[in-house]
Amino acid sequence: MRFEQQVALVTGAASGIGRALVQRLVAEGAAVVAVDIVEAPLQALVEELREQGAKVTGCTANVALDSDVDTMLTTATSVYGRLDILCNNAGIMDLMTPVADVTLDLWERVLAVNLNGPFLACRRAIPLFLEQGGGNIVNTASEAGLRGGTAGTPYTVAKHGVVGLTRSIAFHYGERGIRCNAVCPGAVATAIGIGGSAPSEAGLSRVSPFLQASAPSRIAAPEEIAAAIAFLASNDASYLNGAILPVDGGWFAA
Numbered sequence: 001m002r003f004e005q006q007v008a009l010v011t012g013a014a015s016g017i018g019r020a021l022v023q024r025l026v027a028e029g030a031a032v033v034a035v036d037i038v039e040a041p042l043q044a045l046v047e048e049l050r051e052q053g054a055k056v057t058g059c060t061a062n063v064a065l066d067s068d069v070d071t072m073l074t075t076a077t078s079v080y081g082r083l084d085i086l087c088n089n090a091g092i093m094d095l096m097t098p099v100a101d102v103t104l105d106l107w108e109r110v111l112a113v114n115l116n117g118p119f120l121a122c123r124r125a126i127p128l129f130l131e132q133g134g135g136n137i138v139n140t141a142s143e144a145g146l147r148g149g150t151a152g153t154p155y156t157v158a159k160h161g162v163v164g165l166t167r168s169i170a171f172h173y174g175e176r177g178i179r180c181n182a183v184c185p186g187a188v189a190t191a192i193g194i195g196g197s198a199p200s201e202a203g204l205s206r207v208s209p210f211l212q213a214s215a216p217s218r219i220a221a222p223e224e225i226a227a228a229i230a231f232l233a234s235n236d237a238s239y240l241n242g243a244i245l246p247v248d249g250g251w252f253a254a
């Protein structure tokens, strides 16, 4: 029960890693604001957990919109009175598109969700944390935040940005009781796929052989990533700040 008396907010909560994370946090005693852009699966998760006695509130929001980010943070403070843990986890893929084929629309969509989203949430959560005397952020980056060969350009750039955001927050606010760390999952069995039905042939022909040759033999379950995020969010990681943690079965080590 590492999160008893604590309030957490998880984005991208309706599916995959976010869903497993909400389940993990409530199982360890947290009250959770579960945020997603899609309403039906989010509400189904919230109802299921409430029936089990969990403290969970659903909030439909687009993390790329500052007004929605305001709403999700206000939900935490108005329903539970505080916020202790922010998990920026919502993300979308980029069809594996290399830079010369990236449309401005694709670039802006992927950067808006994957990088602006965490920035907007951190920008609003940190003043709240400072007022409360501390707080904890865990960002879901990616193996694509560490190297260039696992996704297209927009996703790779956004996830490298999330790594930089994580380190910058750790540097600027660590002394004032705020920890900010990131996980870099490798391949995880979720719905994210490559981000749609029409992948970039040019990107896939480069990325697929690299993934086949280098990726670990086993794909992770979302719960294995959720466990690492929960660790970073917990007091067990009290001296970790600015850590960028590969959770990839040894992929980055190779």
Ligand SMILES: NC(=O)c1ccc[n+]([C@@H]2O[C@H](COP(=O)([O-])OP(=O)(O)OC[C@H]3O[C@@H](n4cnc5c(N)ncnc54)[C@H](O)[C@@H]3O)[C@@H](O)[C@H]2O)c1
Pocket (backbone or CB within 6 Å): 011, 012, 013, 014, 015, 016, 017, 018, 035, 036, 037, 038, 061, 062, 063, 064, 089, 090, 091, 092, 113, 140, 141, 142, 143, 184, 185, 186, 187, 188, 189, 190, 191, 192, 193, 222
């Ligand atoms: N699955 C993998 O192999 C893998 C690997 C590395 C990193 N990641 C990262 O893990 C995170 C979670 O992804 P997942 O694999 O669980 O995928 P997923 O598609 O199963 O879940 C992502 C969730 O984010 C939500 N979402 C998308 N855009 C949103 C927005 N604008 N506002 C609010 N919610 C939004 C989706 O509705 C979905 O429920 C992402 O940041 C992803 O980049 C995944």
